[in-house]
Amino acid sequence: MHRVALVARHVLTPSLFFRRQMSMEPGAAINRVRESGLLKTQGLIGGKWIDAYDGKTIEVQNPATGDIVTSVAYMGKKETTDAISSAYNTFNSWSKHTASERSKCLRKWYDLMISHKEELALLMTLEQGKPLKEALGEVAYGAGFIEFFAEEAKRIYGDIIPATLADRRLFVLKQPVGVVGAITPWNFPLAMITRKVGPALACGCTVVVKPSEYTPLTALAAAELSLQAGIPPGVLNVVVGNASDIGDTLLQSTKVRKITFTGSTAVGKKLLAGSANTVKRISLELGGNAPCIVFDDADLDVAVKGALAAKFRNSGQTCVCANRILVQEGIYEKFANAFAKAVQNLHVGNGLVEGIAQGPLINEAAVEKVEKFIKDATSKGANVILGGRRHSLGMTFYEPTVLGNVNDEMLVSREEVFGPVAPLLRFKTEEDAIHIANDTNAGLAAYIFTTSIPRSWRVTEALEYGLVGVNEGLISTEVAPFGGFKQSGLGREGSKYGIDEYLELKYVCLGNMKEAYTK
Numbered sequence: 001m002h003r004v005a006l007v008a009r010h011v012l013t014p015s016l017f018f019r020r021q022m023s024m025e026p027g028a029a030i031n032r033v034r035e036s037g038l039l040k041t042q043g044l045i046g047g048k049w050i051d052a053y054d055g056k057t058i059e060v061q062n063p064a065t066g067d068i069v070t071s072v073a074y075m076g077k078k079e080t081t082d083a084i085s086s087a088y089n090t091f092n093s094w095s096k097h098t099a100s101e102r103s104k105c106l107r108k109w110y111d112l113m114i115s116h117k118e119e120l121a122l123l124m125t126l127e128q129g130k131p132l133k134e135a136l137g138e139v140a141y142g143a144g145f146i147e148f149f150a151e152e153a154k155r156i157y158g159d160i161i162p163a164t165l166a167d168r169r170l171f172v173l174k175q176p177v178g179v180v181g182a183i184t185p186w187n188f189p190l191a192m193i194t195r196k197v198g199p200a201l202a203c204g205c206t207v208v209v210k211p212s213e214y215t216p217l218t219a220l221a222a223a224e225l226s227l228q229a230g231i232p233p234g235v236l237n238v239v240v241g242n243a244s245d246i247g248d249t250l251l252q253s254t255k256v257r258k259i260t261f262t263g264s265t266a267v268g269k270k271l272l273a274g275s276a277n278t279v280k281r282i283s284l285e286l287g288g289n290a291p292c293i294v295f296d297d298a299d300l301d302v303a304v305k306g307a308l309a310a311k312f313r314n315s316g317q318t319c320v321c322a323n324r325i326l327v328q329e330g331i332y333e334k335f336a337n338a339f340a341k342a343v344q345n346l347h348v349g350n351g352l353v354e355g356i357a358q359g360p361l362i363n364e365a366a367v368e369k370v371e372k373f374i375k376d377a378t379s380k381g382a383n384v385i386l387g388g389r390r391h392s393l394g395m396t397f398y399e400p401t402v403l404g405n406v407n408d409e410m411l412v413s414r415e416e417v418f419g420p421v422a423p424l425l426r427f428k429t430e431e432d433a434i435h436i437a438n439d440t441n442a443g444l445a446a447y448i449f450t451t452s453i454p455r456s457w458r459v460t461e462a463l464e465y466g467l468v469g470v471n472e473g474l475i476s477t478e479v480a481p482f483g484g485f486k487q488s489g490l491g492r493e494g495s496k497y498g499i500d501e502y503l504e505l506k507y508v509c510l511g512n513m514k515e516a517y518t519k
């Protein structure tokens with residue numbers, strides 16, 4: 001998915017105050033967010049902040065400390081029904097705003113996100129665990145979608161088709177699909193929302209967002225900024241709470257015309273099936289199993305840097321993280337040594353502390369999954385080159401790990417590990433690498449490292465993946481299409497292509513025009 005602080009286009013410079021305070025205690029961080037007015041704990045329906053109707057709440061935990069950051073409303077069917085009605089009732093007026101008016105609102109929202117980048121980043125680190133620098137990178141990346149689609153809003157053109165009969169004129173109008181239900185995950189608490197809401201609002205759609213129950217605070221803070229930006233009440237609604245109740249309500253409603261989802265393949269398949277009954281449009285951005293192929297002719301430094309970035313961003317918790325590092329036999333030993341050395345330098349700890357490169361995993365289940373995959377691999381002949389244990393910090397911290405001699409029968413290369421584990425697989429020929437890379441139901445991101453231009457083209461064309469990084473490990477940007485082949489998803493997000501997901505095409509035939517042309 002998604003870029004970090006290293007990304008060139010949107011590097012944010014923290015304020016002097018913030019730079020001095022780059023290491024912050026969680027208590028000070030939460031106070032800073034509270035003072036800014038961005039610590040929201042209720043859902044947003046029709047422009048009003050609202051508790052769950054039965055008063056239920058759910059705790060948001062800091063994965064680095066186990067402390068409760070705060071509690072938020074735990075909503076369900078009734079609140080979701082009201083949020084849908086609010087979005088439905090607002091659709092008529094919002095879709096009739098001019099593109100320029102919608103664009104200005106989005107631009108203002110972008111400006112507010114950037115001026116509150118530090119509070120948003122602090123919230124993100126508190127609830128998600130990613131290092132503050134990475135969180136700042138995500139704010140830049142996430143806000144970038146709003147900026148991009150603010151501009152794109154003004155460029156939604158239709159078409160005129162040359163008519164087949166002299167007295168007719170044929171047109172194609174592009175119109176917003178209507179109310180959108182957006183369900184998002186915890187690993188990118190801001191960017192996965194803005195990537196959906198940006199194009200939806202640009203087109204004139206209204207939205208009900210359901211953020212992850214692990215990371216609702218960033219979403220709610222962003223929603224507060226949308227109100228401050230003048231986005232009318234009811235255009236953006238946020239419900240937090242029971243995932244299946246909220247999901248089912250969105251699916252069953254005939255008022256909701258589109259579902260857009262980022263998350264696990266299992267939930268994505270449920271939503272795809274659940275959309276059938278009301279024949280909703282659906283976009284899915286699901287799991288990956290990214291191969292990172294290092295050929296003998298690769299530049300070793302470039303390959304190590306690229307693989308490191310592609311594997312360890314967000315502690316390995318992204319769907320474009322390199323899941324399998326395929327290394328050609330001639331460079332295998334050299335690469336394994338240099339890569340392990342680089343991994344050893346990654347500092348693990350609380351993301352609020354300066355210099356930390358690896359935060360905690362999101363929860364205990366995530367650590368247990370990592371442990372299970374490593375046990376499976378070592379029982380089948382893999383060796384631990386580095387790490388392979390829980391970190392001495394406890395909690396959900398795990399040592400950045402490199403496994404050698406992995407083969408394609410091990411769980412770690414069949415499924416997404418979603419943790420800081422880099423499995424190295426040895427291969428002989430280019431054909432072998434392509435075969436191993438494509439031998440999966442996933443098809444989101446792939447990376448190749450080679451200095452041969454012909455090979456880079458050959459392999460890129462053969463890979464069954466929606467995104468390919470050539471000699472680069474960080475490739476996501478709001479200006480390029482993001483999405484997968486095979487079971488990694490449906491549709492594309494970001495870029496000019498991403499806007500089509502929120503538009504209907506209407507063909508208009510203007511007939512009986514003879515008179516108009518003979519007068």
Ligand code: ADP
Binds near residue numbers: 186212263265268
């Ligand atoms: P992950 O394993 O990355 O948390 P999930 O697919 O479980 O991925 O979660 C992604 C999003 O989907 C979250 O907002 C989660 O609450 C939501 N979700 C989980 N189960 C359902 C469901 N049955 N219906 C709708 N949304 C769901």
